[in-house]
Amino acid sequence: MNYNDFFIMPNHEYITNLNDSQKEAVLHITGPLLIVAGAGSGKTRVLTSRIAHILSEGKAFPNEILAVTFTNKAAREMQVRISKILGNKQVGLPWLGTFHSICAKILRRHANAVSLNYNFTIIDQDDQIRLIKTICKSENIDIKKISPNYIISLINKWKNNAWYPADVRLKRNDNLEKQLLKIYKIYQDKLLGLNACDFGDLILHSVNIFEKNMDITEMYSRKLKYILVDEYQDTNLIQSKWLRLLTKTHNNICCVGDDDQSIYSWRGAEIKNFLEFDKIYKDTKIIRLEENYRSTQNILNVASELISNNENRLGKNLNSNKNEGELIKLNCFRSGKDEAIGISDIIEKEMSKKYKLNEVAILVRAIFQTREFEERFLKIGLPYRILGGIKFYERSEIKDCIAYLRIIYQNKDDLAFERIVNVPKRSVGESTFKQINQFSKENNLSLEKSSMKLIELNKIKPKTKTSLLLFLKLIEKWRNDYFIKKLSHIKLLQLVLDESGYSNLLKNKKDLENENKLENIKELISAMKEFDNLESFLEHVSLATSIDQDWNGEKVNLMTMHASKGLEFNAVFLPGWEEGLFPHQRSIDEKGHNGLEEERRLAYVGITRSKEIAHISFSMNRFYQGDWIDSISSRFIDELPEKYVKRNNNFDTVEEDYFDFNQDIENDKSDYRSPGWIRYQKRIK
Numbered sequence: 001m002n003y004n005d006f007f008i009m010p011n012h013e014y015i016t017n018l019n020d021s022q023k024e025a026v027l028h029i030t031g032p033l034l035i036v037a038g039a040g041s042g043k044t045r046v047l048t049s050r051i052a053h054i055l056s057e058g059k060a061f062p063n064e065i066l067a068v069t070f071t072n073k074a075a076r077e078m079q080v081r082i083s084k085i086l087g088n089k090q091v092g093l094p095w096l097g098t099f100h101s102i103c104a105k106i107l108r109r110h111a112n113a114v115s116l117n118y119n120f121t122i123i124d125q126d127d128q129i130r131l132i133k134t135i136c137k138s139e140n141i142d143i144k145k146i147s148p149n150y151i152i153s154l155i156n157k158w159k160n161n162a163w164y165p166a167d168v169r170l171k172r173n174d175n176l177e178k179q180l181l182k183i184y185k186i187y188q189d190k191l192l193g194l195n196a197c198d199f200g201d202l203i204l205h206s207v208n209i210f211e212k213n214m215d216i217t218e219m220y221s222r223k224l225k226y227i228l229v230d231e232y233q234d235t236n237l238i239q240s241k242w243l244r245l246l247t248k249t250h251n252n253i254c255c256v257g258d259d260d261q262s263i264y265s266w267r268g269a270e271i272k273n274f275l276e277f278d279k280i281y282k283d284t285k286i287i288r289l290e291e292n293y294r295s296t297q298n299i300l301n302v303a304s305e306l307i308s309n310n311e312n313r314l315g316k317n318l319n320s321n322k323n324e325g326e327l328i329k330l331n332c333f334r335s336g337k338d339e340a341i342g343i344s345d346i347i348e349k350e351m352s353k354k355y356k357l358n359e360v361a362i363l364v365r366a367i368f369q370t371r372e373f374e375e376r377f378l379k380i381g382l383p384y385r386i387l388g389g390i391k392f393y394e395r396s397e398i399k400d401c402i403a404y405l406r407i408i409y410q411n412k413d414d415l416a417f418e419r420i421v422n423v424p425k426r427s428v429g430e431s432t433f434k435q436i437n438q439f440s441k442e443n444n445l446s447l448e449k450s451s452m453k454l455i456e457l458n459k460i461k462p463k464t465k466t467s468l469l470l471f472l473k474l475i476e477k478w479r480n481d482y483f484i485k486k487l488s489h490i491k492l493l494q495l496v497l498d499e500s501g502y503s504n505l506l507k508n509k510k511d512l513e514n515e516n517k518l519e520n521i522k523e524l525i526s527a528m529k530e531f532d533n534l535e536s537f538l539e540h541v542s543l544a545t546s547i548d549q550d551w552n553g554e555k556v557n558l559m560t561m562h563a564s565k566g567l568e569f570n571a572v573f574l575p576g577w578e579e580g581l582f583p584h585q586r587s588i589d590e591k592g593h594n595g596l597e598e599e600r601r602l603a604y605v606g607i608t609r610s611k612e613i614a615h616i617s618f619s620m621n622r623f624y625q626g627d628w629i630d631s632i633s634s635r636f637i638d639e640l641p642e643k644y645v646k647r648n649n650n651f652d653t654v655e656e657d658y659f660d661f662n663q664d665i666e667n668d669k670s671d672y673r674s675p676g677w678i679r680y681q682k683r684i685k
Helices: 020-027 043-056 072-085 099-109 125-138 150-159 173-194 199-212 212-221 237-246 270-273 296-307 336-354 368-379 396-408 414-420 431-442 445-454 461-483 489-500 502-507 512-528 536-545 586-608 653-666 675-684
Strands: 031-038 065-071 097-098 228-229 253-258 285-289 328-335 360-362 383-385 554-560 567-575 610-624 627-630 645-647
Touching: 020 043, 020 285, 020 512, 031 173, 031 368, 043 065, 043 253, 043 586, 065 072, 065 099, 072 097, 099 199, 099 237, 099 328, 125 150, 150 173, 150 199, 150 237, 173 199, 173 610, 173 627, 199 237, 199 253, 212 237, 228 237, 237 368, 253 431, 296 328, 296 586, 296 610, 328 336, 336 360, 336 567, 336 610, 368 512, 368 554, 396 414, 396 461, 396 489, 396 502, 396 512, 396 536, 414 445, 431 445, 461 489, 489 512, 489 536, 489 610, 502 512, 567 586, 586 610
Parallel strands: 031 253, 031 285, 065 097, 065 228, 228 253, 328 610, 328 645, 360 554, 360 567, 383 554, 567 610
Antiparallel strands: 610 627
16 A cells, blocks of 8 residues: 555645755655754754655655654654644654663563563562662672662663673672672563563663564564664663664664763763764764754854864854854852852842743752752742752751751651651661550650650560660760750761761762762751751751742742753853862763763753853852862863853952962961862963
């Protein structure tokens, strides 16, 4: 049957409305094609128009097109756009979805090839954690020292490299990885026994089926005449391998992405998939989409010159279809707190008169940076939201710390007691707590006093009794230390974290999540220094957390630069451009030059989120990782083109104050030398 026999051909207005590069990308449908799509250049429009063109020209049936996106939301949006282009005719695309959803469909059809039944279960992260904990318990592995999340992240890394347990090659004498590989083997066996797989298995098993069953591979390769992939710069090794297997027959693969926006290597993304596309697929045509429909030309000029310092990129020149626009504003503040005050003043006095607050965003490198902005916004009554994250005082580790302080300050605070009585674990399970709670109700006592009374009456199980009694004695000790010895509220929290075992709980678990929690606690200690005593601090926290979170109306957007990818705002503020924070020292330490280039790509993403106004700033002092440090501007600021950047009036004054302060130290022949000061000296010579 000919597709044109039952499909009504639309007009081709969707092609005439495209610019020349977009039109070329839509019409070139034979052979491998790489579309290098700059920020805001209309890549989604090109992808959807290309699919509509293939369908309207009768080149393929809907079930002969594979379109891969990175989110279900993007897949739904693409489906709607295609239907609209085709005159609102509902043309279902059965092979439109994420890598995982499409692989799940393939795996259902061929589950027996990897020893699964078609009705296998796909487990989520919570299920993974429970399974890993069970395995660790049976293998006598202490999960206090090796976090289940860390084990899962390593297993995911192996699967992203297309490695089953038998394929993993360990470093010599790495006993930890040997132990974790054993867990991986048991984990995979358990999944098969449960007729289940995790998200990583969906692609891993699909690749395995294709590699070991050439008849199946050939069937899909012949069936799928056209393959399109969005956000190709974010693909990992196994996803690239999966695509190569599917393109064997027709070789009509079109990948769209931007190498300058590859910022997810920590998730396993391999930028070399993008950079070496023409080596993988011979006779590749490369088309660059360089006309930007989002930002002003000055914003694009700054972003383009900054990213040009990267070596590993294909390169492009972005041009705006808007006017030149305002220069990028560059500001220097004395401290992180001053930075939050300064930015909030600009938003209140300038931005709010020009834009709705929803059109304003503050993009930070590290999530702990939001704390000072949240404090400031709460103080002046400026509504805000955290996108892709949790508000500072709502984060679990912060709530834990506050609960410890609350129960010390007020022994009848049952909510605080309930939260931390078993954090870290003290064998106080559900049945024990139910017993304490019941005794509390019957005798009109606080949970703390009820616990002590039950211990005295010898009604608590021996193992729980020992750990619970130790906890109660610690609370009493901390109260005495604070009220009798007059410890500061800051030293009190540090004492509590150490003696309760909470610090070790986080330090002993090796994963990024716990590193972030430790960083947030250090930021909490910084916040506490602004208050005279525990009472005033706890009052501040209670007011901060009692504000109606569903307050209707416009709100300033607060988020990390990673979370901002794909979004756009009229005005964007980019604070904290300081060495060590941005580029982040951990990224450079772990990945060296490649890490630095990824940080620069992150800067590029941040700047290009702005349509009209961009403010970049840094502070000369910042409380970071538990201490005040002198800092200097990021090397990225040196790379900004001066003719497109305007320094605010106080910029030179603040830098001079900083220089004078450190010059005084030099004159006093002090041994003090911060890394920031050393870099500053090198820069001014």
